[in-house]
Amino acid sequence: MSISITFKKLAMCSLSTAAMVTASQGVFAHTRLQVPTILEGARVYNNEVIGHGCHNEVANNTSTPVMGTSVVFPDATATVTSKPAGSASSVAGTPAGNVTDYLAGAGEGYSKKVYSKDLFSDEGQKSNSLGNVVGYWTGGGSLPGINYAGLIPFKTDAITIKPESCANTVTFVVAIADVCTLTNASGFSDETVNLWTPAVGSNFDGPGLHAYNSPATLKVVRNITGTPATLTTAAVAANPLPASCGEGLDITVTPTAEQINRDMPAIDGNGVQVWPQP
Ligand SMILES: [Cu+2]
Known part of the structure; x- marks a missing residue:
């Protein structure tokens, strides 16, 4: 791919936030979470939103369909x-x-896949050595690369910010790979995969690629004032910041390279690593 094409593509997508207001949505939208900010203490049903496919060199757009996606939520080994x-x-x-x-x-295991074959025919959940779920993959199908978005459902269990901590917010950095062609790691390119991962030195950083260091995030907000009861939900007690915290802290939780290397590969029910190819 020529440098000028890469440049054009990057320029297009760096415009995405502003352009989405006026241009048709989805064309330049990155893969993100449908609900990126949630309140502590509440179970939330959510979706991974696949925004576009992989780069098609001939058409010079992102029309190459997505055949699967793999997601890693940071576990308790994360960098804080x-x-x-x-x-x-x-x-x-x-x-x-x-x-x-x-x-x-435990600080991990809060996110679970919602079983669904709407988009892809196969799926699996990933667990760590403690048996806590740390991500999922799903694949087998063809999501058109442009003019559609793909929704992959998952839920997060109630996440509680420790009352004695100074955290106002806790933001999980979520690593996602949208796969368009099965390759090994040396075959990663804008034509084969979009790596929405943090640049932490893992095998899935994708330096120079479209999605480099542009991960999805899930921000959990402290319920400082509490929530009154409604017809369908009970009241939630306030979780005020301790006076000694001042204005409080924004916390970011990023998966380590070791975790991403371990948990990003998609391994099928027979124990075969489907992606990346070994
Ligand atoms: Cu993009």
Whole structure:
């Protein structure tokens, strides 16, 4: 692929946020979560939204269909950083301990696939050595690369921010690979895969590719004021910040390279690694 084509493509997609307001949605939309911000303490049914296919060199668009997707949610080994609440995204975070410093429970296993063959014919859930679900894959089918979005349903269980922590928000960085052609890792290109992954030095970083270091995120917001009861849901108690926390912290939880290398491959029910090809 020529440098000018790559440039054009990057320019098109860097315009995506502004362009989506006026242009037809979906054409340039990255793969993200349908509900990217949720309140703590609530189970949420959500979707991975596959925004476009892989690059088609002949048509110079993203019309190559997606045949499957693989997702990794950070587990309790994740890298945790913090910055003052409300900081701009350009502000670098500083190391801030472990996910269990901020979240009640194991700090992993909160996300589960919703079984569905709407889009792809096969699927599997990924668990770590503790038996906690850390992601899923689904494949076998053909999602058109343009003029459609694909929805992959999953749910998150109630996630509780520790009352004694200073976290205002906890943002999970979610690594996603949208596969258009089965290849081994050396075959990764804009024509074969979109790697919506954090650049943490894993085998799935995809340096120079369209989706480089552009992962999806799921932000959990502390329920500082509590929620009154409605006809269908019980009241939720307030979880105020401790006075000593000041304005509080925005926490980011990013899967490690080791976890992504372990959990990104799609392994079928017979134990065969389907993608990437060995
Ligand atoms: Cu894009």
